[in-house]
Amino acid sequence: MAKMRQNATPYRRGPYTSKGKQERVKGRRMAGQTVREIAKAEGLSKNTVSRICSQEEIDQLMSGYRSVIVEEMVPLALKSLRWHLKKKDRQATIETLYGSKALSQYHEIEVTSSGERDYASAKVDFFGKYGRWPTDEEAKEFDKTIPRKALVKQLPAEIG
């Protein structure tokens, strides 16, 4: 057996396994089954399973699935969502608002920020006071009048 393997030519052709069986093998692989398990379940050799499961083939399959999702399923999903929103479905309404970021859960709000300021808080406070949106310069000037709080550390109460 060892000698046969030594003399065997490298794999150059595609598998003879039927398309249907190939799809099942890939499906099992994506579901997390091992090569050995798939080979036993489908009655194939481990080498055959490995060849079928080569990354390039899976990528092509995934790309095919993606185009089905985008071209066929998304338009159907949008139609369905529109129907549910017209029916004033509460869940659909809230999920749409979350998805569009018009609503945020408290824990989603970033408590640490980085980068330059956009003076959003000053603009909103200005609007609240004067009833109109400020220019960028007005927002920066108005920002100087807003009292800010220092971020100080506190020992936890149990440490005291």
Add this chain to the structure above:
Amino acid sequence: MIAPSQYAADERRADEEYTLQLIRRGTKDEKGYWIPGVLWWLWNCTFTFDNHWMAKGLKGPHRTFPRLPYLACFFSRLLADMKEKSESVPQKTSVVFVPKSREMMASWSVVGYCTWLCQLVPSTRVLIQAQKADKAAELVRGTEPPGYARTLYEQQDDWLKERFPLAVPITDLPSDKLVWRNESAIQAVPKGADQVRQFHPTIMVFDEAAHLEQFEASSGAAFGVAKQLICVSSAAPGWFADVCSEG
């Protein structure tokens, strides 16, 4: 349209900028006296580590920096002295001798000053010398318990650590070194003038200077090179005591 999350993020950013201003410049206290930025930072933005917390009946090892009455004056002197000397004669070194007794927080204060400066001013190099290498390392990163500078850095809130990041994760640093991404660093060295001659520090700190072998030679090696020499020690006869007596 401005989303609530955008408002909150900008408000948070504004509070951080305000806090950084206090850390840099300090503020007035209720009596109108200036609290230097370094002291404001030590009081409000980080904690110290007390090795004897169990014996003292405390619930944990971390404590806020004590509100001792002389600290504002001490830090003001350190800052003003360094500024004056570096402006009047660029190569002149400011020298500060700090005679102390135990529980005065002198070492913590000096290490706090150095850590604060390293974070705010890029390329600040601090050299700390003590009699033994492991004692000097205790003031920097240390092992267990953590060193002074390491404690002050790590006990800051995450946003401050992001503003003043270290060059590498702290666990990858040796016990005698703390290095920031802005190229500031605190390095610990043991006794000996040759240890000092290898470096060109911005600030040279001598811990327990009166008990340090070759203290006079080491300070001579640093004088004229460093912008500031800070010599902290408990009482002992010798050159340190002579200088303090001359006043």
